[in-house]
Amino acid sequence: MSSLIDGLRDRVQLRSRLRVEPSVRDCLQRVVVLAAIAAIAVQWMNTRGGRLVVTQNPAHREVMNTYTIYHIMAMGLREGHIGQVDVAAAERYWALKNPSAVYERQPGDAQHVWANYYTLDIGYSFIVEAARLFFPSLPDNDFRPLALQLVVDVATIFFVFFVFLHWNFWLGLAAAYLYVSVGPFYDLAAIAFYYFWDIPIALVVLGSLILAYRRSSETMLWLTVGALALGVGVWLRGSWWPLSLFMLLVVLTSRAMRAKLLVPVAAFALVATPQVVRSSLARGQLTFTTRAVWHVALVGLGYYPNPYGLEMNDGAVFALTKAKRGVQVHTEDYYTHDMAAKQEFMVLWRIDRSFIIRSFLGRLRDSLAGSTQTSVESLPWFSNIVYRLACFAGFLAMLFRGGDARPVGIGAAGMHVIYVTLTSVFYFVGLAYSSVAEVTLLVLFIGGLDAARHAAVRALRPSPAA
Amino acid sequence: MTWSINPAVNAALRRAAIGAAIAAIAIQWTDSRLQSLSITQGGAHPMRYDTYPYFHIMAMGIREGRIGQTDLLAVQRYANLHDTAAVFERSPSEAPRMWVNYYVLDVGYSFVVEAARLMFPALPDNYLRPLALQILVDFALAFFVFVLFSQWNVWVGLLASGVYSCNQVFARLTALVFYYFWDIPVAFVVLGSVVLAALRPRQARAWMTLAGLTLGFGVWLRASWWPLSAFLLAVILSSRALRRVMVVPIVAFSLVAVPQIVRASIARKQLAFTTRATWHVALVGLGYYPNSYGFTISDENIFKLTEQKYGVKYRSDDYERHDQAARIEFMTILRNDPQFVARSMLGRLTESLAGTAQTIVPSFASVSNVVYRMLCVAGCIAMMARGGERRLLAMMAAGVYLLYVVLTAAFFFVGLAYSGVSEVMLFLLFVGGVESTLPLVERVFDTEREWLWSHG
16 A cells, blocks of 8 residues: 555656646636636536426426415415415315416405414415516416525525535536535426525535635634524424534534624524424424424334325325324324324323334334435445435544534534434435535535545645655 | 716625626526427427438448438438437448438538537437537637627626527527537637637737638538628738638638539439439428418428429439429429519518518517617617628628528528528617617717706
8 A cells, every 4th residue: 555655646746847837827728727617617507407307397387285285374474374275275276186387366256265274383474475476587487496406506606616625626516416416406406496596505504614614714704694594494394403402512612703603503502493483383392493303203114014094195094093083184283183093192101112112223224325205316436325425434534633524524414313313213325314424524525535535635635755 | 966886886786787797698598498498399299300310320430430421211210210309320230321421511511410419429329419519519609709898898698698588589490300400500600700800910810710711511411601701701801810820711611612513423424512302392492471372381382393393302312303304393493484483582581681570589689680680770870880890700700691582582581590690680780770879879978967067
């Protein structure tokens, strides 16, 4: 090994003696950069275009059923109906049985049944409304949020490049190329739903941490950006609460950052508190989200064959609570159903604890390995298990590298473990919920590449004697 | 009272303004392009060209060494599917084939289609691949115009990018899969490269070579680029600084363009720059206005005419005989009724210049085409007055515009399909005009400020 490194070092020394004209080097560098940009653009078009052709095929467009709720919620915002859905309008839309139908504003005499929506977190309705305002030329349906997703997806490429160029310029380009190649990213970018939005949020959170370290004069600014992203995150999905807490702890470990946390924490609180207030008012106690949890836990138990008739679909669990406990499901709020599901889960926990533990451990293992029923390949060049092993090696390399790589590595790895474990407790990390996990893996992988580059540069650096 | 802004705050504000402008441009670009795509590619009747399969099959033949040739039987088999979204399957080896040289249109677009086929293997092998490439190039052009105009002023660069994203002609042509779109990048790269060569003397040769190569590609795409190339060469040669670096660019242009002359000359057995049908188009153009000869703006009408009157059988790979018959017919009408021909040409020229011809769309939603063109004339005058590279750009853009519109209107008219070149020239004159008037605006503001200070 040492002879190999010595040989490489000799070559590097030889190359350093071969002088290249600066203008020629500049020109070559520019050509390589242009080629890299072209490769990224072509790869983006291939991956996103390939998926869009499938998901947006006019014959069978893929639109989430719940999307309708968010679109109608977004339409209600201008009338002051924040977080409320017109259930009657949703029923009318579903009755059309046309996922491409345009959402028409209802005539004045139409029946309206506005209800607070508590089944899922409501943050996505703000994104839908933003998309409706940004893209007035497009049909007023899921095309608009899809367009916004694509714009944000492109912007994220630039952001990824910008963040990682702070480690190394070529690494920035490699990171951008990796970003456009990650399977779950392009799969989720091609369907309009809140699943996608975890990707930019997670990248902004971790990217802001890197920038806060690397751009010391702008530390507070970047921490605030990260905190605002987390604030948006908790409106989008309750899962961002524990992740926010963990990221706060990571930042608190740095003395330099600790001194600049007041503004970011205030910013986070300003954005996130109304969500706590809303949930707490709805449930009559301190609550961070109204989202159904136990329903999902029962669906998750249907992941493996079982003697309890549990299946991995919502309908089976609705039928179960209705048949056993006489619960009617309300589209806008699963609370009663969720409590019945909780009772059912607890009954199962008492009578067959080992099944629940086996199910959880199995889902956790599949989620960590990226081999769940709906998982797709993270990168086309490796299997998911090899990629995850490489990311783990990247994490270790980041720890050894030190500097800002260490807290970033801890932040990314911690987020990954917390997110995957928490999700697996109730469900599993399939394609729909893979965004946060994939972002953390990407950061660890790139961190590993950077650490390897750094080690190679140090090993090949000409010795002072030479 | 004087305002002093902290430089750090100033820089942050500037950065925020630039970020907001970029976001607005991105949103506008997405909005306009997706709208065009939903008009042209969505719905029950997507807009696709009958001639496109010829180019796609020509592209598929390139790997077998068949350059500029198309398999007529494969085209027929594809047409029989009656599905313009069907994937082009490679014909089985035992399937009958009929490879013929394609002379109806210039064959350069087949290279674009083949490039798209290679670049986007994840997409179905049909019109979607060239469409993806068009969208990508269109996006790149939004950057290119920014780079071009930010040489003078970064805000004008952003304005250029924004105006480009708002332009409905560019948006519509991006969403139509055919060679029409490719006039836009060719025109931008050629004129932009000349300006960059003038602004960056150290890189002048490289930029001029890029312009030469692009023009070379242009003549493979559409023969209209031949006279435009000659005109641009004449303008460039008028600049002493650029004249010195012209050898390599001319060689580069010749290397790319000469094979097209060789191909056309061999096919026509005399010096020819293109094999493209001309007189057929001229007769179609005469159908633009109601007339007593029964002409309408449709190809089929002319095919029927030459078959009935001159016994010419229609061939989809080469219109030469039909084109000669159309020429005789045109000349007959010119002799018998020169007033009608002249009136038709002048009418089409007027409408083409004013941007009111049939099929044309407004360049911008908020301004009529006539007003936009008047603004471009004003822009041209302002650029000429500023001098330097701006004058060079104004001369090139205005000259190319006039030459292109006059030549096109002589035979046809500048509708949406052929508006790529003219729209680029108008764009350059408009944005260049805005940039050229900036010092004047600043001077007015300075005078105003001085007056306010002097009066307390």
